[in-house]
Amino acid sequence: MGEEVKLFRTWSSPFALRIVWALRIKGIEYETIFEDISNKSPSLLQYNPVHRKVPVLLHNGRPIAESLVILEYIDETWKQAPLLPVDPHERAMARFWAKFGDDKILGSIWSVFIKQGKEQEEAMVPAMENLKFLEGELKGKKFFGGETIGFVDLALGWLANLIGLLEEIVGLKVVDGEKLPLLSAWMQDFGDAPIIKDNWPARDGMILKFQALRDATIAAASK
Amino acid sequence: MADEIMLLDWWSSMFGMRVRIALVEKGLKYESREEDLNNKSPLLLEMNPVHRKIPVLIHNGKPICESPIIVEYIDEVWKDKSPLLSTDPYQRAQARFWADYIDNKIFQLGGKIWTSKGEDQEAAKKELMECLKILEGELGEKPFFGGENFGFVDVSLVTFSCWFYTYESFGNFSIEAECPKLIAWTKRCLQKSSVSSSLPDSLKIHDFVLQLRKKFGIE
Numbered sequence: 001m002g003e004e005v006k007l008f009r010t011w012s013s014p015f016a017l018r019i020v021w022a023l024r025i026k027g028i029e030y031e032t033i034f035e036d037i038s039n040k041s042p043s044l045l046q047y048n049p050v051h052r053k054v055p056v057l058l059h060n061g062r063p064i065a066e067s068l069v070i071l072e073y074i075d076e077t078w079k080q081a082p083l084l085p086v087d088p089h090e091r092a093m094a095r096f097w098a099k100f101g102d103d104k105i106l107g108s109i110w111s112v113f114i115k116q117g118k119e120q121e122e123a124m125v126p127a128m129e130n131l132k133f134l135e136g137e138l139k140g141k142k143f144f145g146g147e148t149i150g151f152v153d154l155a156l157g158w159l160a161n162l163i164g165l166l167e168e169i170v171g172l173k174v175v176d177g178e179k180l181p182l183l184s185a186w187m188q189d190f191g192d193a194p195i196i197k198d199n200w201p202a203r204d205g206m207i208l209k210f211q212a213l214r215d216a217t218i219a220a221a222s223k
Numbered sequence: 224m225a226d227e228i229m230l231l232d233w234w235s236s237m238f239g240m241r242v243r244i245a246l247v248e249k250g251l252k253y254e255s256r257e258e259d260l261n262n263k264s265p266l267l268l269e270m271n272p273v274h275r276k277i278p279v280l281i282h283n284g285k286p287i288c289e290s291p292i293i294v295e296y297i298d299e300v301w302k303d304k305s306p307l308l309s310t311d312p313y314q315r316a317q318a319r320f321w322a323d324y325i326d327n328k329i330f331q332l333g334g335k336i337w338t339s340k341g342e343d344q345e346a347a348k349k350e351l352m353e354c355l356k357i358l359e360g361e362l363g364e365k366p367f368f369g370g371e372n373f374g375f376v377d378v379s380l381v382t383f384s385c386w387f388y389t390y391e392s393f394g395n396f397s398i399e400a401e402c403p404k405l406i407a408w409t410k411r412c413l414q415k416s417s418v419s420s421s422l423p424d425s426l427k428i429h430d431f432v433l434q435l436r437k438k439f440g441i442e
Contacts, residue, residue: 050324064313064320066319069316069319069320073316076312088300099292
């Protein structure tokens with residue numbers, strides 16, 4: 001049976017990138033539809049009326065939204081190269097760390113990025129606490145998934161690209177190889193994995209985009 | 224070997240209630256421990272060092288945290304009785320989507336209603352009603368969000384129903400007036416013993432919040 005798989009994404013969305021990686025890891029053929037966030041297509045609005053965001057996966061005409069939900073759908077639908085472990089407790093832990101990444105890591109890193117001076121120093125405290133939890137989770141493992149890339153690696157994968165870019169923009173080392181050796185090594189190993197490496201968004205574009213975001217946020221905050 | 228199940232909980236937590244419902248649905252015996260959130264037990268800090276929050280399910284000594292993750296865990300381990308999620312991946316994805324929607328909206332908006340006033344409160348009320356209307360639309364004509372059977376999304380949302388009276392009192396509005404089908408659904412859910420035995424009385428929640436408001440100086 002022919003499978004029709006389409007992915008609505010933007011060129012830079014780290015959430016959509018999770019889906020690109022998952023589809024590539026499983027060897028699933030798909031069509032990409034690039035969205036312009038300032039001018040969303042009628043299709044996107046039709047397929048994700050609640051949030052109107054990317055990514056959206058369309059499988060045989062049926063839409064699935066929210067990247068972690070999409071990852072689980074992909075894992076349950078295409079059984080090759082499993083992303084989640086089999087054991088229920090290990091699955092629960094994988095879901096926990098993925099959620100931790102979205103609920104805590106993202107926000108705390110962003111806080112460091114959009115602040116300056118003393119406020120930035122203060123924002124580093126919770127960011128480091130959160131990153132230390134990830135460091136602890138990597139003990140004895142190459143990837144969060146163990147020997148191979150798994151669900152948590154895909155969920156946290158944005159760190160391997162974005163951290164370096166943000167550090168360059170603000171001139172601040174966030175993931176220090178001495179303080180967070182395992183996380184640093186993971187960023188390298190994950191970032192260098194062929195499927196991952198081939199799909200990073202254009203570096204120059206990302207630097208421009210995030211520099212502009214930072215400037216705009218700081219300007220708005222000082223009004 | 225008999226399963227040892229413990230739940231670290233707090234009586235008024237909508238998140239703890241979800242786990243209670245799931246455990247009862249599966250017919251499981253468990254020990255419930257009420258935490259003092261102002262003086263968290265060493266066990267809680269050991270079992271949930273990252274968030275230090277309840278609920279935490281401890282199954283044969285291993286902790287599981289975050290209520291949607293706990294409910295999925297329970298559904299996966301005890302899969303032969305009262306399944307909460309469909310076996311179909313697309314239905315499962317829809318259920319997870321709506322549970323995520325509920326988690327991102329209802330708690331924060333409801334909380335804003337009883338902790339704020341004036342324009343902030345009005346904005347929270349308006350947004351809460353919009354979200355509840357969207358959920359009511361998703362329910363449609365089905366008896367439950369899960370279809371014919373009570374399921375994952377029902378568990379995720381019904382635990383807020385005992386907080387509705389509190390939101391309505393302090394916000395001075397009626398959820399039933401704008402979402403009658405949703406309120407009918409809550410009543411249908413309350414007919415299930417798993418739900419009625421897991422939710423505290425709405426008035427008790429209201430009185431508790433009244434005390435909290437006095438304590439925090441919110442008029």
